[in-house]
Amino acid sequence: MTAGGLPRVIVVTGTDTDVGKTVVTAAVCATLRAAGLRVTAYKPTQTGVGPLDTGDMAEVSRLTGVPTHEGVRLLAPMAPRPAAALEGATLPTLEDHLTTIEALSSDHDQVVVEGAGGLLVELTEARATLADLSGRARDCGVLVVARSALGTLNHTMLTREALWRRGIHELGVVLGSWPSDPTVIETSNRDYLAELPEGLLGAIPTGAPRLDPSAFRAAAAGWLPGLARRSAGAQRRETP
Ligand SMILES: Nc1ncnc2c1ncn2[C@@H]1O[C@H](COP(=O)(O)OP(=O)(O)OP(=O)(O)O)[C@@H](O)[C@H]1O
Ligand SMILES: C[C@H](N)[C@H](N)CCCCCC(=O)O
């Protein structure tokens, strides 16, 4: 753990694809960086991009200025195993990803890892999932990104249960896109999640990815008060 009580590796998973993991990854990086920590981000498997397309890590770098890394990129916008099969590509193994994360951890205070889709999406030929990666990575905690709308309570609790059953440290939940005019269902969902143990770390306002990067960086810690509290006392390690 860093002095602020955060694990060195923060895995960002979601209740689904398209829930806002990338913008949350960026907000987490910006929050940690604002606390004076050396931060980097890693996307083990990026699908749905061509060789010249930008991907999630480019978006995180654009919004935050932190250095980012990709494990493998695949063309088809689908789960990594079938996407790799379609183009005859070889996926990195779980050991490859763990080695990369450990290497990044050796020269940064914090490594933020963004999954592809949800927790049980398979990342490797041997069917290892982001849950397997999270269970094996040294000093790791998992943050769950959820939608605010109807249906999110079941999806969020399923993801949390999958973490608990595997003994994986859960950091809490972040709502990926919080509307300026929430419905009563959304405020009720938010309040329910906030009352849970390891509850709500924060919510990203709708429109955040369209902010100017300097405005994004200045605002991020305010969107994630639960994380900002934990990172506030964190110290840069002399020899990370
Ligand atoms: N707070 C927000 N405000 C406005 N748009 C948002 C917000 N969060 C996410 N989006 C948009 O929703 C879409 C899906 O979000 P995003 O790409 O972050 O999902 P993801 O969970 O990272 O998906 P993947 O599994 O592909 O990594 C994107 O177009 C993104 O810009
Ligand atoms: C293409 C998409 N945006 C993600 N990169 C991959 C999502 C895989 C989801 C698989 C599933 O749960 O059915």
Ligand SMILES: [Mg+2]
């Ligand atoms: Mg993403």
